[in-house]
Amino acid sequence: MPKQFQLKKWALIGALSLTFGLAAVSTSVFAANNEITVKADTVTVRMGPGLTYAAMGEVKQGTALDVIGHRNAWYKVRLASNQIGWVPSWLIDHNDASTTSAKIATVTKQASIYAYADAKSQVIGTLESGATANVIYQDGDWSQLNYNHQAVWVKSNTLKVSDQTVTLTPATQIAIKADPKPKNAILVTTRIDTNVREAAGMNAKVITQVKKGTKLTVLSQSNDWYRVQTADDKVGYVASWTADTPNSAKAKAATKLSEATIVLDPGHGGTDVGALSQSGKYEKTYTLATAQRIAAKLKDAGANVIFTRSTDTFVDLASRPIKAAKAHADAFISIHFDSSPEANSATGFTTYYYDNSKDYQLASDLSASLKGLPLDDRGVAFGNFEVLRENTQPSVLLEMGYINNSKDFKSISSPQYQEEVADRVAKGLSNYFKDK
Ligand SMILES: [Zn+2]
Structure with a gap:
């Protein structure tokens, strides 16, 4: 890519169209105007990039904001x-951007046109080498263009972007395609034949009708209406009471937890197997399984979840708190299972913290929420663990039972216990962010 056109990875914007001579060429300064839309019910605007910064106010779903960094x-x-x-x-x-100017690009080699910035998404067509494309947005390897008045994606390495911009009249601005389905899509199933409407309300225009038993992807919820995407990518609103949610917690309104970045640290991994059960089962297996269940709950609540490891791989201890610092994590939670020198000589779970001012409140809120699990609660304790000691972010280490105690292991290895731990950790975090 030419030096003079240094794209901000996420934010380069302009407007669009594979206009093939449709729009007037303008040599005026390219306005990097990236307008985004709030998709959660309510989002708190803060003084800085993280939950630790003071709140300045709130913006409601649908509010348009200009991104400047x-x-x-x-x-x-x-x-x-x-x-x-x-x-x-x-x-x-940020797909709802409405833009009026675009960078002109030349297609350097035949390029597939994708529905989303994902090579597995639907291929809509092909661009021939030498064609002109107007770039509305670039995100690393992917560039968004207009194609037949739709926002579509091609690989950035098939384009040579010039410094020339085009300005489009409102009539030639693109119809923005539906958002890509979220990775953890929430599906609901209609209980009756249902209208999909343009807006949330009985009087809004009907876009399409869906039969009883249709699966719809929920993009957001506001009051009693779901904003949904149909299998053929139509986006509209259905009354929530006309559809069943497999897990109603999944479509709840935004909370403070939904703004939080949580780093989950499944203990051990790879060659470091951790402690052993009496039958020789590895601690690393259950720390990962439990962390994955916690992650699912946190993602359902809207939180941004980062793993120190998400597979059975070795990750050295020093890198784990660094990951939390880099992510400016609002909480770091390390998951482990204890082991006593002699089998069956100890039982129960413990919540460890290191720094009284930084970590104790988090430990206390999590511990309060974990109370009630079927194992003994050993309470909150100071623990001089590297992942806590070296952590700049609020952090705790949970020892969720003794792996070499046969009663504890029965719980540790059961999906029910893991699921209950996950529920309680999510609840505890939610209380922690409410308290703050
Ligand atoms: Zn451990």
Whole structure:
């Protein structure tokens, strides 16, 4: 890519169209105007890129914001009042950008046109080498263009982007395609034949009708309406009471937890197997399984979840707190299972913290929520663990039972216990962020 056109990885914007001579060429300065839309019900705007910064105010779902920078998965935005603040990027929908100018690019080799920035998504067509494309957005390897008045994606390495911009009249602006389905898509099933409407309300225009038993992807929820995406990528609203949710917690409104970045640290991994059960089962297996269940609950609540490891691989201890610092994590939770020198000589779970001022409140809120698990509660304790000691972020280490105690191991290895731990950790975190 030419030096003079240094794209901000996430934010380069303009407007669109594979216009093939449709729009007037303009040599005016390219306005990097990236307008985004709030997709969560409510998002708190903060003074800086993280939950630790003071709140400045709130923006409601559907609010358009101008992005002027980014850091650590947070967007720096300009509010309507011209104030500058920060919002978490994962609660924001940047595909709803409405833009009026684009960078002109030449297609350098035949390129497939994709529905989303994903090589596994639907191929809509092909661009021939030498064609002109107008770039509305670039995100690393992917560039968004207009194609037959739809926003589509091609691989960035098939384009040579010039410094020339085009300005489009409103009539030639693109119809933005539906958002890519979220990775952890929430599906609901309609209980009756249902209308999909343009807006949340009985009087809104009907876009399409779906039969009883249709699966719909929920993009967001506001009051009693779901914003949904159909199998053929139509986006609209259905009344929530006309559909069943497999897990109603999944479609709840945004909370403070939904703004949080949580680093989960499944203890051990790879060659480091951890402690052993009496039958020789590895601690690393259950720390990962439990962390994955916790992650699912946290993601359901809207939180941004980062793993120190998400597979059975060796990750050295020193790198784990560094990952939390880099992510500016609002909480770091390490998952382990204890072991006593002699089998069956100890039982129960413990919540460890290291730093009284930074970690204790988190430990206390998690411990309060873990109370009630079927194993003995050994309470909150100081623990001089490297992942806590070297951590700049609020951090705890949970020892969720003695792996070499046969009663504890029965729980540790059971999905029911892991699921209950996950529920309680999510609840405890939610209380922690409420308290703050
Ligand atoms: Zn361990």
